[in-house]
Amino acid sequence: MENNRAGRPKSCRRVKEMPKVRCFKPQGIPGIKLEEMVLSVDEMESLRLADLEGLYQSEAARRMDVSRQTFGRIIDSAHRKVADAIIHGKSIVIEGGVVMKREEQVHNAKPGCVCQHCGHEESHRSGLPCRDMICPECGHHMIRKGGCGTGQEDI
Template identity: 60%
Template sequence: MPRPFCCRRINGSPAAAIFKPVGIPVRELEEVLMTLDEFEAVRLADLEGLYQEQAAEQMKVSRPTFSRIIDSAHRKMADAVVHGKALRIEGGPVRMEGRRCCRLHDGAQK
């Protein structure tokens, strides 16, 4: 039986849902999808300057899980910036602070 899946805690949504190169309509660009938990990991580690262990604690995930999340987020940001793609931020197994999980809750399985 697979391990129960728990939602990742985030503190809010991004100020903008999409970032793209200037002067190119979004419909003409390839998109890279970053989930809300990846966005939160970037905020905690890179903007707030937290160590991975501290950031993992805030998101209610293990340190190795946080490491996988932040690595994925960094790869996606690099892909968007280096290749001139749009970066869309949405979705993922997250729970806003003070709310229940979007699709799954209380350790329900995927």
């Protein structure tokens, strides 16, 4: 899994669909001459939910399976990147992020925790997130079975 602040794994973000178009650029300028601005798939999803669908941040966060505060950081980053690309004539490349399509979440949802390193499975303990559990077999952190890390796109 991808890491962010202080080595904490980035949580899985749910998206409606993967992008059909992965690059936008200013007209009339060869792509090789343009600086790229990378917009992650979860940032694109935040733009879709907040700006295209007009959802409040709390509802958009629920749909992406993140906190409202995390959604706020994602959408702020997306807005800054898009504004920078438009104002400074950069291409926008959509890639990256730890995401899972929402349908996969429903179909793959299974109770329990699993170690990504050795595959050991444990029952989920109420009140203890899987990511805080340590695998008794190999000592690595565990993840929620059926969540990101098992079937997600880390692109």
